[in-house]
Amino acid sequence: MDRRRFMRTGALGGVAAAGLAAPALAQTAPRIRWRCASAFPPVFDALHGGALDLARFLREATDGAFEIEIVPPGGLGPVSGLADAAIGGAVEMTHTASHYYIDKDPAYALGAALPFAMNARALEAWLLAGGGIDLLNGFFEGQGLRYLPGGNTGAQMGGWFRREINAVQDLKGLKIRAVGLAGEVMKRLGAVPQPLPVEAIAPALERGELDAAEWVGPYDDEKAGFAKLAPFYYYPGWWEGSLSLSFLVNKDAHDRLPPTYRSLLAMAARAVTIEMQGKYDFRNPAALARLVAGGAQLRPFPQDMLNAAFDAANKLYGEIAGRNPAFKTIHDSMMAFRAETYRYQQVPEYTFDTFMMIKQREGALGGA
The missing domain is CATH 3.40.190.170 (Bacterial extracellular solute-binding protein, family 7)
Structure with missing residues (x-):
């Protein structure tokens, strides 16, 4: 049954027959x-x-x-x-x-x-x-x-790289598509960020004008065809948790x-x-499986890179907050809740998810 049609012609039909007005939205929209x-x-x-x-x-x-x-x-x-x-x-x-x-x-x-x-x-x-x-x-x-x-x-995923990244120093001179404040953090780690629109990413990778590029995640990255141009697929996209x-x-x-x-x-x-x-x-799990089956090589970012990026990001935020009151007000609220939520998520969320992931690796969850 069409619920909106019932509301207009069914329930409201009886009201109209009784001589009462239709709802105000219907009259005055x-x-x-x-x-x-x-x-x-x-x-x-x-x-x-x-x-x-x-x-x-x-x-x-x-x-x-x-x-x-x-x-x-x-x-x-x-x-x-x-x-x-x-x-x-x-x-x-x-x-x-x-x-x-x-x-x-x-x-x-x-x-x-x-x-x-x-x-x-x-x-x-x-x-x-x-x-x-x-x-x-x-x-x-x-x-x-x-x-x-x-x-x-x-x-998000950490993007597609034409060569492996084994330590933070491997970012020196790396030309990577990155946007937002992530680009500034990448610059502080020695990379050369390029804030390209999505339609320019694949051609730049193909011409060698980019060494790496991030977009979104498996479902969208598969559509963009990046796996054919840069084989190493890194995670996590720490700039866009x-x-x-x-x-x-x-x-x-x-x-x-x-x-x-x-x-x-x-x-x-x-x-x-x-x-x-x-x-x-719903769509990312199957897309990631298809990408890996097609030859994409999954790699975690090195821990020293993650730590260096975390420190650089926090320093950047402090600098911006010192000169931008609007940024400071919003950022302070966001970071206060970040501390609270990750303290809480360690108790029920992380332990439940970790247990279920172990069972998935044991093959106990079924599926392919």
């Missing part, structure tokens, strides 16, 4: 047409699908009164300009990763991913229950934007929405976050 610029090519259906899902949720919830057209990458110029497109009103919103815009202000990174921050579950807890969304909006509203979470990829995507909405356009629509928009954004995380959690 204004027709609104927005455009949302996506930073993600449609081939990456989990990423690009976040904007499509948001538009669908809102269209269905309002019986088509609130429509959002999704503008694919390139429709408004480079991805690096999409935040400005939303600020200036060329579109009402963009679906993106806010750390693409750290040149505007390093605090943009806090809406996306920080090296050695939190896993997806902890980050969403901080955003949704720990006041994170409100703190981020304290910054973004000053930029002319309204921030809403727009999905999460979960913990989770990546929270963003809907960055023009503040004036957001404020002009009727209160009901603002509420629906916020709820739809949260639904997108849940949907995207589920897609990646």
